Amino acid sequence: MTSLYDEVQTPTEGVPTRRITVVVNGEKRTVDVEPRLLLAHLLRQGLQLTGTHIGCDTTSCGACTVLFDGRPVKSCTMLAVQADGHEVETVEGMASASELHPVQEGFKQEHGLQCGYCTPGMMLTSKALLERNPNPTEDDVRWALSGNLCRCTGYQNIVKSVLWAAEKMRAEQGEDA
Numbered sequence: 001m002t003s004l005y006d007e008v009q010t011p012t013e014g015v016p017t018r019r020i021t022v023v024v025n026g027e028k029r030t031v032d033v034e035p036r037l038l039l040a041h042l043l044r045q046g047l048q049l050t051g052t053h054i055g056c057d058t059t060s061c062g063a064c065t066v067l068f069d070g071r072p073v074k075s076c077t078m079l080a081v082q083a084d085g086h087e088v089e090t091v092e093g094m095a096s097a098s099e100l101h102p103v104q105e106g107f108k109q110e111h112g113l114q115c116g117y118c119t120p121g122m123m124l125t126s127k128a129l130l131e132r133n134p135n136p137t138e139d140d141v142r143w144a145l146s147g148n149l150c151r152c153t154g155y156q157n158i159v160k161s162v163l164w165a166a167e168k169m170r171a172e173q174g175e176d177a
């Protein structure tokens with residue numbers, strides 16, 4: 001059990017906390033949090049998973065996107081207590097010990113990033129898309145990523161990266177069949 005206060009701030013006397021358990025990247029984490037704490041701050045400061053970026057804090061940019069029970073959510077818009085009993089995946093959970101996730105590989109192959117600030121959110125949203133639609137059109141990719149903004153404006157290559165990953169995942173599934 002970790003006290004978030006150990007890592008983020010000195011406990012404020014009199015402020016109530018709540019103990020929550022969240023499965024983060026496959027690992028059960030139990031922490032005491034203030035009810036007002038955002039999920040993005042729990043991940044970044046409490047659990048040191050700084051791949052979850054914060055760009056706007058207003059649900060606009062998608063830099064803070066994580067998968068919540070497999071669905072993309074903006075973690076700057078959720079309270080940490082809402083994640084109690086749920087599963088969260090961050091960009092740190094995408095690769096296995098020995099290889100990148102095909103979406104990560106796609107971003108590498110097709111140069112889908114410039115500064116990289118939007119990239120974790122873009123990749124997690126793309127992963128969720130490909131899990132529900134293994135054969136997306138370019139329009140499907142653009143629609144799925146419409147809540148994720150790239151301030152470097154590298155959208156063309158981001159879309160190519162996701163289509164590259166889709167093709168690779170289909171080929172791998174064909175091999176497994």
Ligand code: FES
Pocket residue numbers: 053054055056057058059060061062063064065074075076077
């Ligand atoms: S930081 Fe959450 S949407 Fe921008």
Ligand code: FES
Pocket residue numbers: 112113114115116117118119149150151152153154
């Ligand atoms: S690569 Fe810079 S914000 Fe997208």
